[in-house]
Amino acid sequence: MLSTMMLLGILFGLLTQAYTLPVKNSTGVHEGKVRLKRKYSDETPDWDEMNIMDKIMEVNNRLRAPRGMSFKEGDIASSYIRSAITCPGNTCLWPKSVDGFVYVPYIISPVYDDMDRITIETGMQDISSGTCIKFVPRTHEASFLDIQPRYGCWSFLGQTGGSQTLSLQTPGCMWSGVASHEFMHALGFVHEQSRSDRDHYITIIWKNIMPDYINNFRKHITNNLNSPYDYSSVMHYGRYAFSEDGGPTIIPKPDPYIPIGQRDGPSALDLHKINVLYDCGATE
Numbered sequence: 001m002l003s004t005m006m007l008l009g010i011l012f013g014l015l016t017q018a019y020t021l022p023v024k025n026s027t028g029v030h031e032g033k034v035r036l037k038r039k040y041s042d043e044t045p046d047w048d049e050m051n052i053m054d055k056i057m058e059v060n061n062r063l064r065a066p067r068g069m070s071f072k073e074g075d076i077a078s079s080y081i082r083s084a085i086t087c088p089g090n091t092c093l094w095p096k097s098v099d100g101f102v103y104v105p106y107i108i109s110p111v112y113d114d115m116d117r118i119t120i121e122t123g124m125q126d127i128s129s130g131t132c133i134k135f136v137p138r139t140h141e142a143s144f145l146d147i148q149p150r151y152g153c154w155s156f157l158g159q160t161g162g163s164q165t166l167s168l169q170t171p172g173c174m175w176s177g178v179a180s181h182e183f184m185h186a187l188g189f190v191h192e193q194s195r196s197d198r199d200h201y202i203t204i205i206w207k208n209i210m211p212d213y214i215n216n217f218r219k220h221i222t223n224n225l226n227s228p229y230d231y232s233s234v235m236h237y238g239r240y241a242f243s244e245d246g247g248p249t250i251i252p253k254p255d256p257y258i259p260i261g262q263r264d265g266p267s268a269l270d271l272h273k274i275n276v277l278y279d280c281g282a283t284e
């Protein structure tokens, strides 16, 4: 009798433990919701149709920060030592060379195959062809990008000094636009909708945002470089970013139907902003 009671007790314990698990593991619940947001549209989700930030979030939604690091806004890495998400006084810019170009040295993991390398190099060229930024294989430079297929698509903001990892997972992040997006973070750009003046151009629908991700919609004190707000920036979140149950989290105004986000690569205004930030026209 006693042993039956004990057995029942153990069974009950196991059952309650099993039932409480999904509640305890709140990230697991949210992962389900992240996936659910794909169902907002009548069309079948199609990677080619997704904007770049949505692609990044699709890959990063289970991203956990390695020791000593955290991620902000889904894909901006920061170390605990250097946690600023903006770059005050342009202290994180890559230095400009006397010839007027800004050289960004990089090394690239040998794990990537030829197609991966072409994709990543296309992401670089889409920036360099319209600006004074030149991505160059590192020779001896002290500060450089270390491009690796770690878990997720992410970058630090601006130049951190020394070796800085920029992760482009393969195959998930193997889109040239995703690479350009992460390179723009490395050049010092935050997401377009976190601009200080964004409330003139978009409405954030706070009630539709997953509660744990509210912080991803904070405004930052940004240098907007006298450039117009750019709905089609490669740095813009998608309309349903971090949605709780499929409702929009960002609505353009006054016209709510303005397309937001970018599928291909840097917009003309993105390139313009790089040119202004790095003073690219100055020596021409």
Ligand SMILES: [Zn+2]
Residues within 6 Å of the ligand: 075, 076, 181, 185, 191
């Ligand atoms: Zn980003």
